[in-house]
């Protein structure tokens with residue numbers, strides 16, 4: 537096991553009716569900006585619950601943060617934060633709203649002229665404007681981590697940022713929010729969380745027995761609840777296990793002391809930037825090609841995964857590892873997610889070369905757990921995913 541440090545300051549308020557506690561979790565004298573997305577919270581009752589809990593606070597609102605949070609729109613919110621001297625933000629939404637609020641948390645205290653620099657110059661955030669979240673869509677884990685992904689439509693870019701100053705102060709996780717989520721988004725949440733675990737697990741054996749088993753147990757729980765929650769989002773037991781699995785998949789715990797990959801996400805983000813494909817679906821497009829291309833360096837973990845998660849007992853190590861890849865693709869497909877780029881767009885010619893060009897330009901030349909994947913390797917992987 538590798539050396540590590542672990543600190544996660546986010547307080548979790550999990551379960552039914554926890555939204556009420558916003559009244560005491562947010563300081564009484566705070567000037568609050570509540571931020572949300574395209575309006576789902578106004579149709580499913582979450583908006584009323586939040587405003588009721590905050591009725592004794594001074595609250596301003598900013599709605600309209602789109603899926604894949606857009607820089608230009610966030611800059612409008614930043615103006616309000618500065619003009620109104622906002623002291624606390626509340627994100628009510630999925631990963632996009634929470635990520636947007638993380639960007640604002642950083643940008644509000646940023647001293648440079650152009651907040652886009654935080655993303656392009658990879659400026660880490662050590663102190664941000666404090667914020668809490670009410671999660672409405674289990675998927676990204678953003679509610680308990682310090683990372684964020686921001687999109688700029690103008691330049692077709694989707695870039696990551698983060699730093700220890702960007703953990704939410706608290707996050708409310710009420711599994712009853714799942715009842716109103718459309719099937720497509722539930723499938724996305726399952727696939728995203730599943731792939732988060734894979735990115736931190738499908739590397740090489742590192743003697744981290746507990747981390748491996750924690751990762752495997754999250755995968756098994758997602759596999760178990762997937763058909764239940766897809767069939768019936770009002771199944772509270774399935775919803776609560778789905779929600780907590782998504783949070784646990786990316787709150788930092790399972791990646792401590794082990795090598796991590798994240799190349800699938802890096803390639804996937806480019807497919808969202810270029811074609812607008814849902815984040816989780818881009819991961820399903822890339823995963824099989826990535827594991828096939830890197831088979832030799834990942835086969836031990838692929839075989840362990842096939843054995844322990846999918847109960848594959850027959851065959852050589854290589855055969856089990858291949859079965860692990862096939863099971864992964866089948867899992868995405870069982871959620872109704874297509875796993876080839878050409879199933880999403882017929883404009884895919886040249887995509888692989890464009891991804892490689894962007895990686896080269898940004899100096900992303902050492903991807904993967906060994907740091908050995910060059911842009912030319914990414915090009916081959918994306919091409920295999922056509």
Ligand code: NZQ
Pocket residue numbers: 572573574575576577580601602603604605629630631632633635672673674675676677678681683684685713714716717718721724725728786801815
């Ligand atoms: O905008 P509204 O109207 O609220 O609708 C949203 C949106 O259209 C809807 N929705 C959310 N909760 C709902 C609901 N509809 C009905 N009932 C509810 N309770 O779902 C749609 C998608 O929402 P979004 O927030 O975009 O989805 P998700 O949570 O999957 O977030 C995706 C974003 O997170 C980034 C992705 O790149 C993408 O930009 N990621 C963030 C990560 C992080 N910060 O750690 C890690 C991830 O790997 C990922 O990259």
Ligand code: ZN
Pocket residue numbers: 676728729732801815
């Ligand atoms: Zn993801």
